[in-house]
Structures are given as structure tokens and as C-alpha cells.
Amino acid sequence: MVGQAFDTLSKMPGKNWKAKLFNLVSFVLVASMASYAFEGNYFNYKLLDPSDLNGYYQFFLKGHFFIPLVLFAMLWLGTRLIGATLFMALNRMISNKINRLLRQSFPEYMLRYETSNRVNISEEACTVRKSIAANHNKFEKQFVFLFRFLLAATTYFFTLDYFGALLFSVLTVGSVLFLIGLVLLFQFLEFTPRLLYWLSNLSRQENELV
DSSP states (O other), X not given: OHHHHHHHHHTOTTXXXXXXXXXXXXXXXXXXXXXXXXXXXXXXXXXXXXXXXXXXXXXXXXXXXXHHHHHHHHHHHHHHHHHHHHHHHHHHHHHHHHHHHHHHHOHHHHHHXXXXXXXXXXXXXHHHHHHHHHHHHHHHHHHHHHXXXXXXHHHHHHHOTTSOHHHHHHHHHHHHHHHHHHHHHHHHHHHHHHHHXXXXXXXXXXXXXX
């Protein structure tokens, strides 16, 4: 049942346009931060007039586009790398603590689970595990998006006079809570195969008693 629920969620309609919307907003956020980085390190710029052919010539053929492009690429790849690393590090830290706690509290159960995990695992738990692996990138991308959103909000707070402290506080707290929620939700999904194994083992023991 749990495995079917994961498959249903992964096949829900509309995920393509949602992914495109997330990518578009993420692009705008990074481009905005790159714009502030350029103006902070070089000079204030103005958008070219559509009829200014000489301006476009200077911008593209004279190489004036290169520095803004490099700044955008650095911020895009940098925020992606830092966000993905942070997501992986938090999940690994929590997973290690959970595994250590389970080994200390239920050593026999963990030994049977790890042995069964190498040799044989229930079909439903296997389905859930495949769904988790397939959705790992989705969780990571959402984490990176929220990380970029938080960085952009911080940039706007220090550069825009009307970006108040209350709005910044609400956005910061909300973003951090969503980041923590994503990590905890992913940890719950990773723990699901163990829960299914435990329920299956418990059901098997009850059947043997009957």
C-alpha cells in the first residue's frame, strides 16, 4: 500500500509545469543576486534600448557580457553545490544518529534487518526504496531552491531600503522551517523500509503463534 502511494505521488499530473516554474523562479533569483554582485563590484548598469544596435554590438562582440555570465554561472553552480552538500550532510548526520540509536536499543532487530536487507527484502519495501531513490533528486532540488530563496531574501534585505526586518524575519524563519521539514520528510521516507520490515516481521511472528 505504501509503495503504491509513492508511485501515485510520483505520477501525479502537473509536475512538469511545477518543475519548470521552480526552475524559472530559481533562475530569476540567481540572476538577481548576480546583478547585485556585478553592481557591487563593478558599476551600475542600465538595460539596453531595443533599438540600440551599437549597444548590443558592444555588449556581445566586445565581450562585455562575459563578466555577468561568469558571475551568474558561479552563483548558479555555487549555490547548487553548497545546497546539495548541505542537504546530503544533514541527512547523513541524522541517519547516522538514528542508526546508532537503533543499534543500541534494538541490536537483534538491526542485525536481522541488515542481514535481510542484503539477502531478501519484502516487495513493498523494495518498491518504497526505489521510489525514494527516484525522488532523492526532487528533494535535493527543492532544498537547493529554498537555499537560493533564503540567500536572495538576505541580499534584498541588505540592498533594498523598503525590505523591512519583519518581512525578512518571516521569510527567514519560514525558509529554515521548510528546509528542516524537507530533511525530516526525506528521513521519514528513508526509514519507511525498516518500518515495513518490522511490521512484516511482527505479522509473521503473530501468524506463527496462531
